[in-house]
Amino acid sequence: MSHTNIELTTPPEIEFYYWPTANGQKIAIFLEEAGLPHIIHPVDISKGEHFAPEFERVSANKRMPAIVDRGANVSLFESGAILLHLAERTGQFIPRDANGRAEVLQWLFWQAASLGPILGQMVFFRNFASEQVPFAIDRLGKETARLYDVLEKRLLDRSYIAGTYSIADMAVYPWLIQHENQGQTLDKYPNIKHWLELVSARSGVKRAYIKGEEVRPTTQADAIRANLFE
Structure with a gap:
């Protein structure tokens, strides 16, 4: 190929x-x-x-x-x-060789198809829904924990998701950094915790979040999100 x-x-x-x-x-x-x-x-x-x-x-x-x-x-x-x-x-x-490229792509699409949609719904139902829906929170909570387990195992023997730092890490990081809003504690996920620390320390990541603050300060974020879901 x-x-x-x-x-x-x-x-x-x-x-x-x-x-x-x-x-x-x-x-x-x-x-x-x-x-x-x-x-x-x-x-x-x-x-x-x-x-x-x-x-x-x-x-x-x-x-x-x-x-x-x-x-x-x-x-x-x-x-x-x-x-x-x-x-x-x-x-x-993204690696130039076919095998390395495939590793990155499968995790990029895992984030887009599985992790992002589930975690996004989990954040909504736990924090911004106008009324509590226990069935939804329970179901999404179980799937959130399963997805965290998948990533925890993946990071057991590597520093980054596809081995070297890639667009897979960039895709997953902004979702996992919100773990508290998803009802997750990192005590159960030491490999994810270490990975988050590695990515958070990167200068490019820091600059990206500084620009985000300039566009929309964090102090405004919760009020804005609440208005979105009214």
Whole structure:
């Protein structure tokens, strides 16, 4: 099996449509880690800006994040697709060999298909639902714990999810950093705790979260989330 990387003939010229949610932070981390010049266009989801017609032209699903890569003449929505595009575009944070690439992709899609949806619902039902739904919290709690167990076992003999730091780590980290809102304690997951410490210490990750604070301070976040779910 062979794979041809997208040729980087010109530097990426990235317009980044962003709000500092977990999915938005994935792309912010990549841009900072790769040192890619970019322009941030805040999309305030608390004000419904993601439904604006001009944003729909960039993101058909009316969800952020989204990017316009002027250098490649392409626009993309869906955080997993954006991470993969940027990794292939730059040749960074994804292995060039087929086996290494497959390792990264399976965990990238695990996050997009399993971890993100379940943890997102868990955060909502535990913290922001207008009424408590015990059945939903119990069911989602069990699946959240199962997914944590999957990652805990994966990290038993490696520092990063796919061996070396990659877009898989960037995709998972913004969700796991919210473990308290998901009802999880890291005492039960020493490998995840160590991994979170490693990723949190990276300068690119720190810069991404600083930019997130500039766009939407944490002190506003809970009130904004509550308004979203009224």
